[in-house]
Amino acid sequence: MKVIIDKNECTGCGSCVEVCPVEAINVVDEKAVVSDECTLCGMCVDSCEFEAISMPELTSKEEDLSLYQGVWFFAEQRGGEIHPISYELASTGRRLADKLEVELCGVLFGHGMEEAAKELIRYGTDRVFYVGREELEHFNEERYANVLTYLIENYKPEIFLAGATAIGRTFIPRVAASVKTGLTADCTGLDIGEDGLLHQTRPAFGGNVMATIICPHGRPQMATVRHKVMAACEIVDHQGVVEKIDVPEELLESRSELLEVIHEEDDTAQLTEAEVIISGGRGLQKAENFRLIEKLAKLVDGAVGASRSAVDAGWIAASHQVGQTGRTVAPTLYMACGISGAIQHIVGMQGSKIIVAVNKDPNAPIFDVADYGIVADLFEFVPALIKELESSSTCEID
Amino acid sequence: MHVVICIKQVPDTKNVRIDPKTNTLVRQGVESITNPFDLYAIEAALQLKDSTGAKTTVITMGPPQAEEALRQALSLGVDDAVLLSDRSFAGADTWATSRTLAEAVRKLEPVDLIVCGKQAIDGDTAQVGPEMATLLNLPCITYVRKLDLENGNESMRIERATDTGYEVLRVKLPAVLTVIREIGEPRIPGLRHKIRSKKQEIPVWGAADLGLEPEEVGLQGSFTQVVKVFSPPPRGERRLLSGSVEEMAKELVRILKSNNVPGF
Numbered sequence: 001m002k003v004i005i006d007k008n009e010c011t012g013c014g015s016c017v018e019v020c021p022v023e024a025i026n027v028v029d030e031k032a033v034v035s036d037e038c039t040l041c042g043m044c045v046d047s048c049e050f051e052a053i054s055m056p057e058l059t060s061k062e063e064d065l066s067l068y069q070g071v072w073f074f075a076e077q078r079g080g081e082i083h084p085i086s087y088e089l090a091s092t093g094r095r096l097a098d099k100l101e102v103e104l105c106g107v108l109f110g111h112g113m114e115e116a117a118k119e120l121i122r123y124g125t126d127r128v129f130y131v132g133r134e135e136l137e138h139f140n141e142e143r144y145a146n147v148l149t150y151l152i153e154n155y156k157p158e159i160f161l162a163g164a165t166a167i168g169r170t171f172i173p174r175v176a177a178s179v180k181t182g183l184t185a186d187c188t189g190l191d192i193g194e195d196g197l198l199h200q201t202r203p204a205f206g207g208n209v210m211a212t213i214i215c216p217h218g219r220p221q222m223a224t225v226r227h228k229v230m231a232a233c234e235i236v237d238h239q240g241v242v243e244k245i246d247v248p249e250e251l252l253e254s255r256s257e258l259l260e261v262i263h264e265e266d267d268t269a270q271l272t273e274a275e276v277i278i279s280g281g282r283g284l285q286k287a288e289n290f291r292l293i294e295k296l297a298k299l300v301d302g303a304v305g306a307s308r309s310a311v312d313a314g315w316i317a318a319s320h321q322v323g324q325t326g327r328t329v330a331p332t333l334y335m336a337c338g339i340s341g342a343i344q345h346i347v348g349m350q351g352s353k354i355i356v357a358v359n360k361d362p363n364a365p366i367f368d369v370a371d372y373g374i375v376a377d378l379f380e381f382v383p384a385l386i387k388e389l390e391s392s393s394t395c396e397i398d
Numbered sequence: 399m400h401v402v403i404c405i406k407q408v409p410d411t412k413n414v415r416i417d418p419k420t421n422t423l424v425r426q427g428v429e430s431i432t433n434p435f436d437l438y439a440i441e442a443a444l445q446l447k448d449s450t451g452a453k454t455t456v457i458t459m460g461p462p463q464a465e466e467a468l469r470q471a472l473s474l475g476v477d478d479a480v481l482l483s484d485r486s487f488a489g490a491d492t493w494a495t496s497r498t499l500a501e502a503v504r505k506l507e508p509v510d511l512i513v514c515g516k517q518a519i520d521g522d523t524a525q526v527g528p529e530m531a532t533l534l535n536l537p538c539i540t541y542v543r544k545l546d547l548e549n550g551n552e553s554m555r556i557e558r559a560t561d562t563g564y565e566v567l568r569v570k571l572p573a574v575l576t577v578i579r580e581i582g583e584p585r586i587p588g589l590r591h592k593i594r595s596k597k598q599e600i601p602v603w604g605a606a607d608l609g610l611e612p613e614e615v616g617l618q619g620s621f622t623q624v625v626k627v628f629s630p631p632p633r634g635e636r637r638l639l640s641g642s643v644e645e646m647a648k649e650l651v652r653i654l655k656s657n658n659v660p661g662f
Binding site for chain 2: 078141142145165166167169170171173174176177178180181182183184185186199203204205207209210211212213214215216217218254255256257258259260261262263264270272275276299300301302318324325332333354356367368370371372373374375376377380381384385387388389392
């Protein structure tokens with residue numbers, strides 16, 4: 001970006017020299033010349049009565065920006081069921097749309113989901129753009145990206161939110177690159193700043209630093225949002241409409257083809273949706289001892305997590321791994337048993353609402369992030385906890 | 399067959415700890431390493447080299463010292479390396495980075511496959527792979543855990559991890575893949591490659607070599623801007639329970655019940 005002087009139009013009148021706040025313009029041989037001191041403030045552009053000064057990228061983009069209006073979100077579905085992240089996005093989007101006094105629109109791709117689409121209205125959506133096609137029933141990165149890009153280019157929303165799920169993180173970057181705008185990953189906080197821009201806050205460096213990011217010159221301002229970070233709030237009598245959209249056939253072409261979908265058979269490995277996760281680490285000492293963790297998890301209907309060292313030792317399958325190289329989780333309760341708390345593990349679970357740590361070593365770093373710490377041998381504490389739970393549940397029955 | 403690997407040099411977060419008093423990162427003595435996920439990308443490419451004799455080229459965008467990461471890749475057996483380095487590249491967001499990498503890939507064509515790690519451990523965005531694929535008009539399959547060439551290298555059969563299990567896909571080549579740990583543990587450098595990696599010349603390409611204007615790269619070419627950096631708010635109570643294991647178990651159940659934790 002830079003200031004361009006049209007030498008044919010410039011008369012060397014010097015009015016731009018007068019308005020420049022950083023004295024970056026001089027008149028040389030009756031023509032204005034801009035020096036490196038220029039801060040691209042644009043004052044000179046407006047001052048020139050001969051329209052000899054322009055700042056191409058800035059002026060053209062700034063004009064375009066006002067064409068973009070409304071807050072949009074991507075409503076994710078899996079197997080014809082709307083995923084809970086969609087309601088979280090709707091509620092967050094509602095708050096942003098109210099601040100900007102604009103419409104909140106949801107985008108839903110699927111097949112035979114006309115009725116399900118109405119669910120989004122109950123969470124504050126004014127308009128649901130529903131593209132019902134068999135080709136969109138299951139996720140395909142190219143088709144999803146093509147159709148969403150088409151909708152964004154036609155309707156021009158100013159803000160676009162999507163879930164930071166495996167699906168969102170796969171195709172939303174494609175859309176951002178296609179419409180040529182910025183994208184902020186994994187946001188944990190979103191707000192409208194005094195400048196009217198979307199202020200996107202996200203963790204960086206493994207969650208030890210928070211950064212607020214803006215996208216001043218690209219539209220829409222796009223962000224993916226972590227699941228279970230923002231609350232979903234129903235607005236019972238909210239009114240909205242579902243609009244069915246037809247899209248050109250060629251957008252449904254793809255160079256990849258789905259051959260098979262395999263669901264994890266082990267329910268205790270369904271970590272991302274679990275309300276309670278009981279995790280085991282190196283402190284378990286051997287594979288057989290994971291049964292203790294499994295027993296506790298089963299008792300409270302939770303999932304079984306593991307640290308990388310437990311997975312590396314071959315005590316449990318990799319699908320149970322929590323942390324940087326495993327899954328990122330945010331359950332209501334995360335209970336770490338015999339896990340020392342390497343930063344890579346903490347990164348994957350620090351979004352949990354309540355963290356309980358059980359460890360023999362009072363200096364284990366896991367205690368730094370735990371809400372409740374139990375300095376004890378897990379082989380003594382976990383059985384005691386199981387006993388306590390079993391006896392307290394019998395009491396209730398009595 | 400020509401496989402290009404995109405890697406990134408990142409600060410080693412392994413020894414980084416949170417200072418419990420200030421709740422900030424203790425970064426003292428933190429060295430630069432190759433992004434761990436990118437080692438899986440290198441491994442994936444080398445497996446193809448072993449099985450089909452594919453030519454492998456590794457690229458990275460970064461300051462001059464990022465050359466170390468490229469030499470490490472060469473020591474593992476990668477054939478060639480190119481360093482994308484230019485003062486104007488500094489401060490790039492994922493868009494500007496993808497743009498720069500995409501131009502470098504174009505310059506390396508013909509290319510059949512581009513492999514990246516699933517994400518870098520400093521930013522954790524996982525955006526550069528899919529954004530670069532879009533700029534190159536290629537398909538991009540993320541979270542790949544297994545890959546096999548088929549139909550005379552025309553396509554690939556892929557297993558990719560999902561939030562609930564995995565999927566099997568067929569993708570036409572050329573394509574971009576981002577890989578995860580299950581693709582295979584990185585190998586150990588061989589002596590022959592180690593010696594070669596020290597001597598081999600590594601070309602450096604700047605913005606001009608890629609036909610990019612300074613406004614199209616780095617901070618200037620980025621859409622996103624960081625406006626504030628701060629420490630995260632500290633977590634809640636941080637309470638150590640006391641008493642015998644039985645007493646602590648009782649107390650914990652009481653606390654979790656009063657917090658309405660499901661199952662308690």
